[in-house]
Amino acid sequence: MYRRTIEEYASSIAEKIRKHLYPESDREPLIHILEKIRQLARERPLASAGAFAVEADNIRDLERDWPLGLPFTIVPYIGGEWAFNVANQLRSIVANLETAYENSYAPRNADDVFRVEKILHEHIGLPLPLVWQIIEDAEYWVRSAGSCAHLTVTSDDDTVQESLCCKAMIPSYVKDYKPLRRIVFTIYSHDQGWQDDDDDTSWTWFEAGSEAAGRRVIVHNVLASRDVCMHRIHWDLTSPGGTKGSKLHEWMSCFTGGQELSVFACAQYEEWKNHVRQVVVEVYCACV
Structure with missing residues (x-):
């Protein structure tokens, strides 16, 4: 529900x-x-x-x-x-x-991260490699987000139709090498609510990407349902799907500071409709 x-x-x-x-x-x-x-x-x-x-x-x-x-x-x-x-x-x-x-322990900006780094290194005396590992294990990453609400994408033929939902910026001050650590998508949506044939998947879906990294499918809508469904998807650089050498790991590793991650709503084939109630995308990035 x-x-x-x-x-x-x-x-x-x-x-x-x-x-x-x-x-x-x-x-x-x-x-x-x-x-x-x-x-x-x-x-x-x-x-x-x-x-x-x-x-x-x-x-x-x-x-x-x-x-x-x-x-x-x-x-x-x-x-x-x-x-x-x-x-x-x-x-x-x-x-x-x-x-x-x-109380979420998310840094407000890079200054918070650098301040913690300075306290642990200069005031407590921990070596920098250990400080960096502590910050990484604590997932003390800067966050940026984008959102949209209420749009519909309609297809009249076999051409893929799409609409830009929202964007989240990778901050320019993040670390140079593989700064993108996590992406969280929260999507409320449904398709047109019916189907004519034996399709086993809804031809309405969402994609994420950028010019530098290309696109990946996030999720398809529930097939032939008028009920708004919430999809919450996590992509982590260090999760099983993001292990080194995997396609997700390689894709996330393409992002660098100053780039945008975009989310698109898509539909294909006649009379398929992607009804979007709300989309939120959050990106979490390492600074050290």
Whole structure:
């Protein structure tokens, strides 16, 4: 079963607030906080996924609470104390999301990594090779991400149709040799929901790549299903599929600082449709 994302809950609440025509003094602060929640959700690191799931439940309960669900004719004006209470609940969600982000142990940028390197080497006295191994084993890698929402790719013949979903940049300050350590794809999507023949796979799928590294298939949609499905795929340089000499290892090793990793939604053959609800791509890179 499809589970709505925290971004979608925040967007839904914002839309209901706009439709209820709150006075600007009550409406705009709520819209601002909801946009902050959406921003944190888009930028969430993998390590904080559990905390974000909890807050998604909290904001879902808020959306279902009275009076957001009542029609405008019944509730022509809501503000004052109610808006104040909702704002406090939303601020609590923001604070929890920010804490989850901070406690994920993902460096904010290369400076954090170099600072740890300096502490371990100069202040504690560990040799640099050991410091580098500690940072690597701790997976203390910088993260960048890209996302998109709500697009459809339709094919009318056997030509592959595609649309760029999103991009994530490999930071320019990462190490020179094999900086890309992990890629995480989170995809919510489905195809047109039916098929005419005996195809055993959906002719709607997603690819990742760049001009330097070429492309790889990420995942196909569930065959002939209208239900939105979540696909969460991890590609690690050091995972079994990414062991030295494998095609995945060779592909990930092609990326260097300053390059972009792009995600594409694809469809092929007549009447096949790739309905994309949301795509998030995260790249994790080593600095030392």
